[in-house]
Structure formats: structure tokens, C-alpha cells
Amino acid sequence: MSFSEEPVVQITNATIFQDNATVLSELDVAIGKGEFVYLVGRTGSGKSSLLKTLYGDLPLRLGDIKVVGYDIRGIKPADVPFLRRKIGIVFQDFELFYDRSVAENLNFVMKATGWKDKAKMKSRLAEVLMRVGLGAISNKMPHQLSGGEQQRVVIARALLNEPQILFADEPTGNLDPEVSEGIMKLFLEINKSGTAVIMATHNHHFIEQFPARVLKCESGKIRDSAKEDFELTGIY
Known part of the structure; x- marks a missing residue:
């Protein structure tokens, strides 16, 4: 599988705000x-604010961030839906x-992101539900599903437009x-098929069991395991 050299997310000298607080x-x-x-990182360390900035839910005021080719700083509201079509x-x-x-x-998400062909929509719906391990549940209401099944529906929804990255x-x-x-x-499994994933988590067992690069929000900065070794203590 060949990937172009351009990162799917590029953050350069950026500052993340929540309201007016850095x-x-x-x-x-x-x-x-x-x-x-x-x-x-600990609760309140900035994980969610960073993710919201990356997918265009919080404005970027200082620095530069590029996500799947979109400049997040100054992105126009009209362009946010196009960004969202390339991410999950x-x-x-x-x-x-x-x-x-x-x-x-x-179907609501597909219509909102430009799908019109009903046959293709039906086919894609069945495809993503099978991909997340859910068979004949398309006619069920969310309250009829377990929490795990509901989260699999959410992941299926995120995969509809074949995103380059999942947040x-x-x-x-x-x-x-x-x-x-x-x-x-x-x-x-989704990652192995070529989709990048950035996952905020408090679950250190995952990191031990399924090792990967770690970004740690700490004291207003981000530490990167690709650049330095650090303890995973204090992520709760």
C-alpha cells in the first residue's frame, strides 16, 4: 500500500484555545x-479541545494546522462539511x-454529505455495517442495541465516506x-486497511496491549513518544 508523503495531519506552532483560555x-x-x-493526558489537559480543533469544531487562532489538505485556521463554515467528508x-x-x-x-449522514443514488446508499450502508460486525440490525432503533453495538453503529457512520483519518x-x-x-x-482492523486513527483514551491497558505512538497532553504542551521516552503515569 503506497501513501503520499504529505501527512494527513500537520500541526505547526499551534495554540489550542477553549473559549478564551489557552x-x-x-x-x-x-x-x-x-x-x-x-x-x-489527564481530564482537562486539552485532548478533546485538540480533537475539536482538528475537525473544525473549535476555531484555530494561532499557528497552522492542515487536516487532509484543508487549512484549519480561517476555514470557512461552508468548507467544514467538505472537511468532514474526508474524516470520521x-x-x-x-x-x-x-x-x-x-x-x-x-442515511441522514449520507444525504448531508452529498449522496443521492439510493441504490449506492443502500449498498454502502450494508457494507459499513458488515465491516463493523453488525448484520441485520439496520431497522432496529438505537435503544434496542447494547452500548457496544451502538458504538459500532457510530463507527460505521464514521466510515461511510471512506475517511483518510478517524478522530x-x-x-x-x-x-x-x-x-x-x-x-x-x-x-x-480499520487502521490496517489504511485509515489513520488518532484515539483519545484513558485506557493504559490498550497502550500496553496494542503499542503505538503516543501523544501526551501535559502542562499545556504535547509530548510525543516518537521523539522522547516518557512514563504513561498521569493519564487519568
């Missing part, structure tokens, strides 16, 4: 295509529509350990 500064990080990266976002709390079936949840913010935070491991293995 949470992370002097950030210089590149994430290559097809790379798997853990994002760790997985939340801890699912953010599904609970008054709509699984199929309706996925996952504590994707196993609300799941029990056994279910969490299944979700983790699913992310690794």
Missing part, C-alpha cells in the same frame, strides 16, 4: 497517512438520533472492558 501551546506534530496514534469522528456518547432507526441514522474521543469510555477490547480491535 489549553495547549507551541504544538508541532505530524501524523502520517495510515498511522495509529494514542492521545492521552467517533464520540464517547454516541450522538445517534434515538427517534430514528440505524438505517435512518446512516476518536474516548470511544470506549462508556463501555465495559470486554466490549471495549472488541471496539479497540475494530479500530486496529
Whole structure:
């Protein structure tokens, strides 16, 4: 599998804000295509703010960030949906529509991102559900599914547009350990197929069991295991 040299995420001398407070500064990080990266740090250390900045939910005021070819600083609101078509976002709390079936949840995203051909939509819906290990559940309502199944639907939703990178913010935070491991293995399978993944997590067992590059938010900076060795203590 060949990847171009341009990183899927390039952060250059960036400062991350939450409201008017600086949470992370002097950030210089590149994430290559097809790379798997853990994002760790204590609650409030800036993990979620960084991810929200990367996918265009928080404005970038200082420095430069490029995500899948889009300049995040000064990105126009009209361009954010085009950015979102090239990335996938997985939340801890699912953010599904609970008054709509699984199929309706996925169709909503496809329509919002420009899909029009109903046959292709139906085929893609079945494809992503099979990819995450869910068979005939498209007509079920979210409340009829377990937490793990709901998170798999969220991952399926994130895969609809064949993203170059998945941003996952504590994707196993609300799941029990056994279910969490299944979700983790699913992310690794997706990554092996060429999709980059950056996953915020408090679960140090994952990092021990499935080692990969680690970015640690600490004291307003980011430490990078690709550049230095550091302890994983203090990620809770």
C-alpha cells in the first residue's frame, strides 16, 4: 500500500484555545497517512479541545494546522462539511438520533454529505455495517442495541465516506472492558486497511496491549513518544 508523503495531519506552532483560555501551546506534530496514534493526558489537559480543533469544531487562532489538505485556521463554515467528508469522528456518547432507526441514522449522514443514488446508499450502508460486525440490525432503533453495538453503529457512520483519518474521543469510555477490547480491535482492523486513527483514551491497558505512538497532553504542551521516552503515569 503506497501513501503520499504529505501527512494527513500537520500541526505547526499551534495554540489550542477553549473559549478564551489557552489549553495547549507551541504544538508541532505530524501524523502520517495510515498511522495509529494514542492521545492521552489527564481530564482537562486539552485532548478533546485538540480533537475539536482538528475537525473544525473549535476555531484555530494561532499557528497552522492542515487536516487532509484543508487549512484549519480561517476555514470557512461552508468548507467544514467538505472537511468532514474526508474524516470520521467517533464520540464517547454516541450522538445517534434515538427517534430514528440505524438505517435512518446512516442515511441522514449520507444525504448531508452529498449522496443521492439510493441504490449506492443502500449498498454502502450494508457494507459499513458488515465491516463493523453488525448484520441485520439496520431497522432496529438505537435503544434496542447494547452500548457496544451502538458504538459500532457510530463507527460505521464514521466510515461511510471512506475517511483518510478517524478522530476518536474516548470511544470506549462508556463501555465495559470486554466490549471495549472488541471496539479497540475494530479500530486496529480499520487502521490496517489504511485509515489513520488518532484515539483519545484513558485506557493504559490498550497502550500496553496494542503499542503505538503516543501523544501526551501535559502542562499545556504535547509530548510525543516518537521523539522522547516518557512514563504513561498521569493519564487519568
